[in-house]
Amino acid sequence: MPESGQLITLSRAARLIGVVRGELQKKIQQGSLRAFDGMVTVDDLLAAYPRAQLEDDTEQRRVALIKEKAFGKRIFERAMPDIETLATRVTELSKELALSQLQLTQFKTLLDRLGDQLVDIGKQPEADMKGAVNGVVSWLGEAVSAALVPDALNPLAVRDNLLRVAAAHVTVLPSGHDFFIDGPDTLLEGALRSGVPLNYGCSGGNCGLCKAKVLSGQVKKTRHHDFVLSEADKAQGYVLLCSNTAVTDVEVEAQVAGGVQDIPFQEIAATVKSHNLINPEMLLLHLQTPRSSRLRFLAGQYVNLRLAKSLTADLPIASCPCDDRNILFHVRRMPGNLFSDYVFDRLKAGEVVEIAGPEGDFILQERAARPFYFFALDTGFAPIKSLLEHAMSLEPDEGIHLYWIGSGEESIYLPNVPRAWADALDNFHYTKLVVGQDLAQLTALREEALLKLLQGIFSAHPEIREGDIYIAGPEAASRLTESLFLDLGMPKTRVFLSYRSF
Numbered sequence: 315m316p317e318s319g320q321l322i323t324l325s326r327a328a329r330l331i332g333v334v335r336g337e338l339q340k341k342i343q344q345g346s347l348r349a350f351d352g353m354v355t356v357d358d359l360l361a362a363y364p365r366a367q368l369e370d371d372t373e374q375r376r377v378a379l380i381k382e383k384a385f386g387k388r389i390f391e392r393a394m395p396d397i398e399t400l401a402t403r404v405t406e407l408s409k410e411l412a413l414s415q416l417q418l419t420q421f422k423t424l425l426d427r428l429g430d431q432l433v434d435i436g437k438q439p440e441a442d443m444k445g446a447v448n449g450v451v452s453w454l455g456e457a458v459s460a461a462l463v464p465d466a467l468n469p470l471a472v473r474d475n476l477l478r479v480a481a482a483h484v485t486v487l488p489s490g491h492d493f494f495i496d497g498p499d500t501l502l503e504g505a506l507r508s509g510v511p512l513n514y515g516c517s518g519g520n521c522g523l524c525k526a527k528v529l530s531g532q533v534k535k536t537r538h539h540d541f542v543l544s545e546a547d548k549a550q551g552y553v554l555l556c557s558n559t560a561v562t563d564v565e566v567e568a569q570v571a572g573g574v575q576d577i578p579f580q581e582i583a584a585t586v587k588s589h590n591l592i593n594p595e596m597l598l599l600h601l602q603t604p605r606s607s608r609l610r611f612l613a614g615q616y617v618n619l620r621l622a623k624s625l626t627a628d629l630p631i632a633s634c635p636c637d638d639r640n641i642l643f644h645v646r647r648m649p650g651n652l653f654s655d656y657v658f659d660r661l662k663a664g665e666v667v668e669i670a671g672p673e674g675d676f677i678l679q680e681r682a683a684r685p686f687y688f689f690a691l692d693t694g695f696a697p698i699k700s701l702l703e704h705a706m707s708l709e710p711d712e713g714i715h716l717y718w719i720g721s722g723e724e725s726i727y728l729p730n731v732p733r734a735w736a737d738a739l740d741n742f743h744y745t746k747l748v749v750g751q752d753l754a755q756l757t758a759l760r761e762e763a764l765l766k767l768l769q770g771i772f773s774a775h776p777e778i779r780e781g782d783i784y785i786a787g788p789e790a791a792s793r794l795t796e797s798l799f800l801d802l803g804m805p806k807t808r809v810f811l812s813y814r815s816f
């Protein structure tokens with residue numbers, strides 16, 4: 315145990331200073347940050363990150379958002395001050411709490427020392443005791459005065475108290491997943507946003523599939539549900555994750571999807587929210603499901619779309635399961651293909667599109683604890699984007715690397731998306747490469763060009779061998795890429811392939 319300082323978990327510490335847990339773990343391994351049973355003190359944290367962005371007002375804004383939602387009822391509107399005043403008061407209370415915590419720690423240390431000194435006095439000859447006691451009394455007076463007015467308040471302790479008001483930490487057992495609930499999110503929404511695939515069905519309080527047991531902490535019902543929990547369930551602490559939020563840090567016992575076999579096949583009538591040209595050859599299709607019938611899927615999977623009664627296509631989902639109502643697809647212009655022609659030329663906003671699925675096992679091996687290497691070939695970026703967004707929401711300790719390999723410049727059709735990720739995230743690395751050959755129509759010459767490019771990547775970065783490889787794009791080009799990694803000695807269990815791009 316540390317002599318002083320409040321202990322916090324690595325997840326919370328990473329959030330406080332805005333880094334991934336992996337960075338803190340590295341510092342612990344290197345010995346530049348002390349850890350006690352997987353926790354660190356805010357004092358040590360500030361010493362390791364003296365330039366932490368403490369002026370960031372994100373937490374204050376979150377507090378404001380929570381208050382805005384929570385105090386919507388009239389009685390609270392009358393009884394409570396305005397949101398900004400509340401946020402300021404919470405900040406002030408956070409400082410007072412941090413001061414009290416610091417003083418408590420200092421007094422505890424002081425009492426320990428006092429105990430040691432009294433033991434020492436007890437060992438001295440009687441004649442020396444009076445002088446020794448006087449010395450201790452004088453030391454105690456000074457020490458108490460110093461403890462009452464500490465030199466400086468650790469700003470991270472203040473920020474941590476504020477964070478505790480704005481966000482609750484949720485641990486899922488037995489899987490060990492954890493995430494934060496921000497603002498008014500339900501437990502289910504918080505989990506999905508963080509990439510934790512909790513078991514659920516309707517998201518709307520009807521099916522009961524999200525029933526879970528609260529093991530510790532407080533939750534609060536924030537949404538009505540029609541599903542009826544029995545009195546026995548309630549007495550044992552069962553709640554619906556889609557209707558409750560976390561009031562304090564909580565532990566819940568809940569089922570998490572372990573693989574594609576845990577995701578049911580669904581048929582949903584969605585509507586076209588928008589369909590916008592990305593460039594003359596590519597279109598972004600945004601479908602929205604009904605509120606009460608969302609699409610449950612794992613990142614990297616595909617679905618069958620049916621529109622205009624009979625036009626169908628299998629398309630990889632280009633968004634992440636963290637938003638199960640808004641489903642995105644990348645559609646390529648293919649003159650003569652009836653589905654593509656309809657989407658580009660005749661589709662209208664509001665039109666119904668039937669979704670059937672999900673299918674496919676091109677999903678993230680998130681527990682592998684190895685770096686992620688993604689190889690998107692042309693439109694293979696669609697399923698890769700879904701995987702990437704999911705990988706990023708997991709805040710992995712290992713690095714995330716994307717190689718987007720295009721037939722031509724225009725094949726890298728969303729260049730700003732990975733660029734923005736690379737700017738925003740320390741552990742995301744993006745490389746764009748152009749082959750100058752049509753990857754959808756491989757010939758011997760084109761194979762050679764692709765292989766040369768891939769071999770160049772591998773010889774410059776042999777450490778790729780340590781990671782998991784995800785490849786998506788046109789079939790022949792994807793298989794060729796897979797075979798290169800297998801020929802280089804990588805096991806088949808660490809190379810994943812999808813050629814279901816449209």
Ligand code: FES
Pocket residue numbers: 514515516517518519520521522523524525539541554555556557
């Ligand atoms: S997901 Fe159906 S009741 Fe919660």
